[in-house]
Amino acid sequence: MYSEKVIELFRNPRNMGEIENRDGVGTVGNPICGDLMTIYIKVDGDRLKDVKFKTFGCAAAIATSSMITELAKGKTIEEALQITRDDVAEELDGLPPIKMHCSNLAADGLHAAIEDYKRKKE
Numbered sequence: 001m002y003s004e005k006v007i008e009l010f011r012n013p014r015n016m017g018e019i020e021n022r023d024g025v026g027t028v029g030n031p032i033c034g035d036l037m038t039i040y041i042k043v044d045g046d047r048l049k050d051v052k053f054k055t056f057g058c059a060a061a062i063a064t065s066s067m068i069t070e071l072a073k074g075k076t077i078e079e080a081l082q083i084t085r086d087d088v089a090e091e092l093d094g095l096p097p098i099k100m101h102c103s104n105l106a107a108d109g110l111h112a113a114i115e116d117y118k119r120k121k122e
Contacts, residue, residue: 003093005067010059015052015069024120026112028105035061035102039068039109043117046076053109059097064088064106072110081090081114083107 002010002013019040035057042050053065053070067088072080087105089095095103 005092008079009063009066013066017052019052024117026109028109037105037109039113041113050059060102064102068106080101
């Protein structure tokens with residue numbers, strides 16, 4: 001059902017936790033399945049210096065949270081905004097159709113954190 005990458009990131013998630021003195025935070029959830037995801041970003045110049053997450057949810061939600069942090073870290077703000085839901089699923093070698101909403105949450109959480117950063121910066 002799950003790819004090896006999904007299983008690995010579920011068992012050994014990367015970048016889990018909060019960032020103190022974060023520059024942006026985005027929290028998203030899915031009321032139907034109960035997944036809740038928070039993405040934290042630290043910005044240096046125009047690059048995401050650090051990206052972390054805290055997630056309450058299934059294996060796919062945890063794996064996609066971890067993957068979005070890996071995809072976004074080191075990218076410019078604009079590059080990170082280009083990361084799509086499909087990019088997350090593709091990097092995980094796919095997700096079962098019933099779990100695709102998890103990759104939606106990961107991308108949406110990152111974008112929400114960036115929007116929070118932009119609002120604070122204004």
